[in-house]
Amino acid sequence: MLLTSNTLTRAEFERGTGWQLKPEGACKGDVCIPLPDALKSDQLDVDALADAMGLPLAQAPSFGLRALGPESVGSRALTSARAPELALPDLDGNVFKLSSLKGQKVLVYAWAPY
Amino acid sequence: MWQALRNELHPQGLEIVTVGLDVLGAEGCRAFIEAANPDHPSLLDQHHVLAELFGVVNIPSSIWIDEQGMIVRPAETAPAPPMDRDGPAMDMPAELPPRFADIMSEAVKIQSDTDAYHAALRDWVAKGSDSKFALDPDTVIARSRPRDADVALGHAHFELATQLEIDGHHDAAIEHFREAHRLVPGSWTFRRQAWSLEQPIEGPLARFWQGPSDEDPGAWPYEGDWLSDIRREGAENYNDPWRP
Numbered sequence: 347m348l349l350t351s352n353t354l355t356r357a358e359f360e361r362g363t364g365w366q367l368k369p370e371g372a373c374k375g376d377v378c379i380p381l382p383d384a385l386k387s388d389q390l391d392v393d394a395l396a397d398a399m400g401l402p403l404a405q406a407p408s409f410g411l412r413a414l415g416p417e418s419v420g421s422r423a424l425t426s427a428r429a430p431e432l433a434l435p436d437l438d439g440n441v442f443k444l445s446s447l448k449g450q451k452v453l454v455y456a457w458a459p460y
Numbered sequence: 461m462w463q464a465l466r467n468e469l470h471p472q473g474l475e476i477v478t479v480g481l482d483v484l485g486a487e488g489c490r491a492f493i494e495a496a497n498p499d500h501p502s503l504l505d506q507h508h509v510l511a512e513l514f515g516v517v518n519i520p521s522s523i524w525i526d527e528q529g530m531i532v533r534p535a536e537t538a539p540a541p542p543m544d545r546d547g548p549a550m551d552m553p554a555e556l557p558p559r560f561a562d563i564m565s566e567a568v569k570i571q572s573d574t575d576a577y578h579a580a581l582r583d584w585v586a587k588g589s590d591s592k593f594a595l596d597p598d599t600v601i602a603r604s605r606p607r608d609a610d611v612a613l614g615h616a617h618f619e620l621a622t623q624l625e626i627d628g629h630h631d632a633a634i635e636h637f638r639e640a641h642r643l644v645p646g647s648w649t650f651r652r653q654a655w656s657l658e659q660p661i662e663g664p665l666a667r668f669w670q671g672p673s674d675e676d677p678g679a680w681p682y683e684g685d686w687l688s689d690i691r692r693e694g695a696e697n698y699n700d701p702w703r704p
Contacts, residue, residue: 423515
């Protein structure tokens with residue numbers, strides 16, 4: 347997820363990464379990563395969080411921009427077989443959520459105009 | 461492009477969601493989406509979240525998700541439906557630069573198991589979890605792309621590159637695309653997206669050139685290009701073979 351600040355809220359983190367913050371730590375599927383007390387408040391320090399969870403940070407300091415990358419806990423792209431939420435816009439700018447299709451089988455098809 | 465298939469299978473409980481992986485967003489995808497005129501959701505993924513969330517490394521790819529929101533097939537090569545193979549071609553200019561002839565002679569060697577894939581899709585739509593093509597969660601996870609710390613960092617660099625590009629900082633974007641390529645050598649989408657932004661020629665095929673210009677090859681800012689990389693890796697290896 348893209349970051350322009352050194353802190354983010356718990357809600358922003360959950361929404362941006364798909365990890366859920368529970369008393370036992372950051373959880374996704376069957377994996378829970380315990381977090382130190384400093385990361386139990388509502389404002390999370392990005393560097394401390396990245397460090398505790400082994401998440402990569404890429405930086406473009408001249409542009410005030412950083413990106414928190416995905417986890418590599420299980421050495422695979424998927425940590426869980428539960429489909430994460432996918433929220434993306436259509437051509438009109440309306441955001442569509444994958445979760446709205448629960449109850450149907452879904453084929454997500456990735457393509458590109460290049 | 462999958463509208464006809466969707467027409468047939470939607471009454472049987474399948475929805476298709478197409479996602480255009482392009483940092484140029486609507487500007488890049490509009491013509492293709494409007495030509496397809498879909499009834500199903502057709503989304504724009506400027507930051508390639510599909511790569512980060514699902515491990516997509518090539519296009520076209522698909523992910524199958526069941527009615528309970530469980531992934532039953534992780535990202536894999538998705539050939540166009542058999543009925544679409546003879547669909548409308550792009551308008552080709554009368555005179556093609558030699559590079560395009562070379563690109564096309566490689567592209568025709570790319571293999572995909574169209575019939576096996578689409579038979580499996582129909583089997584799943586008909587049988588659901590009883591289909592042998594619907595994989596259990598552990599298998600789904602195990603078959604998803606390898607991701608070590610380098611690959612994860614590569615995703616972060618790629619995401620940064622897309623935002624820098626959107627913000628108009630093209631040279632800075634190139635630096636981070638280069639890092640993403642170095643860290644995730646297995647991703648064709650990371651490479652093709654970056655290459656497609658250089659556009660050394662004009663016209664509707666510009667984004668497919670994906671390599672140095674004929675006039676100034678030294679200006680090419682990337683280690684690889686589509687033609688060189690395909691030749692090195694082998695077009696026949698471009699897609700992973702279908703694995704039931």
